[in-house]
Amino acid sequence: MITGDAVLAGVVGWPVAHSRSPRLHNHWLAKAGIDGAFVPLAVAPASFEVAIRGLAACGFRGVNVTIPYKEAAAALCDTLDEAARRAGAANMLVFGPDGIAGSNTDGIGFLANLAAHGPIPTGPALLLGAGGAARAIASALLGTGVRVRVANRSPARAAALAAALPGLEILDWAQREEALADYALLVNTTSLGMQHQPPLEMDLSRAAPGLVVADIVYVPLETPLLHHARARGLVAVPGLGMLLHQAVPGFQAWFGVRPEVDAQTWALMSAGIPAQ
Ligand SMILES: NC(=O)c1ccc[n+]([C@@H]2O[C@H](COP(=O)([O-])OP(=O)(O)OC[C@H]3O[C@@H](n4cnc5c(N)ncnc54)[C@H](OP(=O)(O)O)[C@@H]3O)[C@@H](O)[C@H]2O)c1
Known part of the structure; x- marks a missing residue:
């Protein structure tokens, strides 16, 4: 259950339905008892920049960015960490008073x-x-x-x-x-x-x-x-x-708690993926 004070973040991609990030982050939110939500955001290419700025205006703490937007995300950030600068691509954005900060956590x-x-x-x-x-x-x-x-x-x-x-x-x-x-x-x-x-x-x-x-x-x-x-x-x-661990810095930045990649996380996230 989330309230009107819920902390919000999500994943932006096109398409985004295949993303496993909502399952992961909402598991960590529930485990930590945080009033928050992490939502899938399917954004068509022509709307990418307006969507990112709109999400920041709506009070989202930030987003993960996936295919095909990692390079476009880096280009619209106000600041980039060293990894994002070197990669020329950002997969994690934090919206703050000083603008949009981009990181690459891959x-x-x-x-x-x-x-x-x-x-x-x-x-x-x-x-x-x-x-x-x-x-x-x-x-x-x-x-x-x-x-x-x-x-x-x-x-x-x-x-x-x-x-x-x-x-x-x-x-x-x-x-x-x-x-x-x-x-x-x-x-x-x-x-x-x-x-x-x-x-x-x-x-x-x-x-x-x-x-x-x-x-x-x-x-x-x-x-x-x-x-x-x-x-x-x-x-x-x-x-x-790698998918599980790259999500840790984003969760910590948006929701203020460092989540654990433990056996329960592995079991939840591997469910439904063929073993071989
Ligand atoms: N575990 C994770 O968290 C994680 C994160 C990111 C990506 N991935 C996975 O990593 C893979 C690559 O992702 P990406 O974003 O780097 O993709 P990408 O930019 O499209 O690069 C694909 C790479 O695969 C090579 N390749 C494709 N078909 C090939 C073939 N038949 N023979 C030899 N090489 C071939 C390409 O070589 P050419 O340059 O010769 O085309 C290129 O080096 C995907 O499967 C993706 O799902 C996993």
């Missing part, structure tokens, strides 16, 4: 999920894919001081990413398997392995013992890549955790 969410599954590898990382998610993750990994290489099907996109992130190295897509022994962390940021998509072709037989294999695809919960990693005794880090 990288933080990725690292927090990694940390929840064991020590963050200090050796080199191989990132497959060079899209929006890769940019946030590469930037976060470089920030931890590790060496990061990116391999992407389209070389031009890998080159563009490396040009935007100083220190990021490029590996030819065709060499991703033979080079595997040199890495402590392998991350799939492509959409391969997702339900209704072909699996990622990645032979793990050259992996060093202890290789950490993270997939950010979370439908299914265990992608073929994670399945093969686990079968080889490697550390497998599922993508759902």
